[in-house]
Amino acid sequence: MALDSAARALVGAVTHRTPLVLIAALLVIATPAAATPNGPTGRTQLGILGDPGRFQQLTGQRSAVRHSFIGWTQPQTIPKLLGQLAPLPMLAIKTGPGITPLDIAQGRGDGFLLALNSALAGFGQRVYIRPLPEMNGHWNEYSAFEKSGASRGPRYSTAAFRRAFARIALIARGGPARKLNPKLRKLGGPPIGGDLKVTQARMVWNPQGYGAPDIPANAPSAYYPGDAYVDVVANDLYDQGFNAAWDANERLYTAHPHKPFALAEWGLWGIDDPAFVERMAAFVRTHGRIEFLSYFNSKPGSLWDLGNKPRSRAAYRRVITPLGR
Numbered sequence: 470m471a472l473d474s475a476a477r478a479l480v481g482a483v484t485h486r487t488p489l490v491l492i493a494a495l496l497v498i499a500t501p502a503a504a505t506p507n508g509p510t511g512r513t514q515l516g517i518l519g520d521p522g523r524f525q526q527l528t529g530q531r532s533a534v535r536h537s538f539i540g541w542t543q544p545q546t547i548p549k550l551l552g553q554l555a556p557l558p559m560l561a562i563k564t565g566p567g568i569t570p571l572d573i574a575q576g577r578g579d580g581f582l583l584a585l586n587s588a589l590a591g592f593g594q595r596v597y598i599r600p601l602p603e604m605n606g607h608w609n610e611y612s613a614f615e616k617s618g619a620s621r622g623p624r625y626s627t628a629a630f631r632r633a634f635a636r637i638a639l640i641a642r643g644g645p646a647r648k649l650n651p652k653l654r655k656l657g658g659p660p661i662g663g664d665l666k667v668t669q670a671r672m673v674w675n676p677q678g679y680g681a682p683d684i685p686a687n688a689p690s691a692y693y694p695g696d697a698y699v700d701v702v703a704n705d706l707y708d709q710g711f712n713a714a715w716d717a718n719e720r721l722y723t724a725h726p727h728k729p730f731a732l733a734e735w736g737l738w739g740i741d742d743p744a745f746v747e748r749m750a751a752f753v754r755t756h757g758r759i760e761f762l763s764y765f766n767s768k769p770g771s772l773w774d775l776g777n778k779p780r781s782r783a784a785y786r787r788v789i790t791p792l793g794r
Contacts, residue, residue: 474489514762515530517759533557534558535553536554537561540564541563544585551596571629572624583665586643586666590666599673600673616682618687627687632656638698644667646665646666674694674701677714678714678720699728702721705734706733706735727759730759733761737781738772746788746789752790
């Protein structure tokens, strides 16, 4: 359920320094009682990258979503990894230097994709698949642009990315060849050789809310493969220097009004800032399509570790952990 304009205005008025008491008051006024997430479970799932047991000790959060990264050269590790990430795995898939978006679109990455489909079918439960995240960030090997704004060429183009993501989605989800192959051919890629098992893959399309470089050709929309291939739209949002790109986050949420939304990565970049945690809770409570929220990360001593951020850790326990109950 979407909020009216007055309620959105209240959320926009919350700054990263707004006291928790005032945020709570705003939520009582602005949040409709029926505003619930549109995900499969009917509530916001909370997640973590790293040790969920340690994170529960820190925050009280029982993490449903367990997040991990995997490389394109590691298909043999997928079955074991899914078991380790139960009950609700999220696999972020990176390419590495050996394969490009165009290679994937043209079927040269199908060995990995077929192994992924098989592992997902064997797991037999819902899994979030997060292919090539932050694709509009120049630091990623599959981005279409260099930091300078220069194009990396047709093998990395946004058009190649859209085709690659669509092929990943079709093969990961599976189905009979007679249904899949016309769709794969329409994307300009080769058919598969036989039927694939149907899985419970849930595809997460995850740009940054703003491009880096921040040019029109590198905007999130340039990489969007189409509604048929996306189950959840996600953003990554970090508090760096007591500043976070909330405006870009809001634009991405608004741009896809019929899709569930998620924060696949969010965290505090080496600072202790409880106001950021409080504002994240306000965002979730006042935006009715939030499917999951996954903190990055719980590795002891990392830049983002809440273990050395006592004020933010206390705020997390107060305002984020209850969202998943």
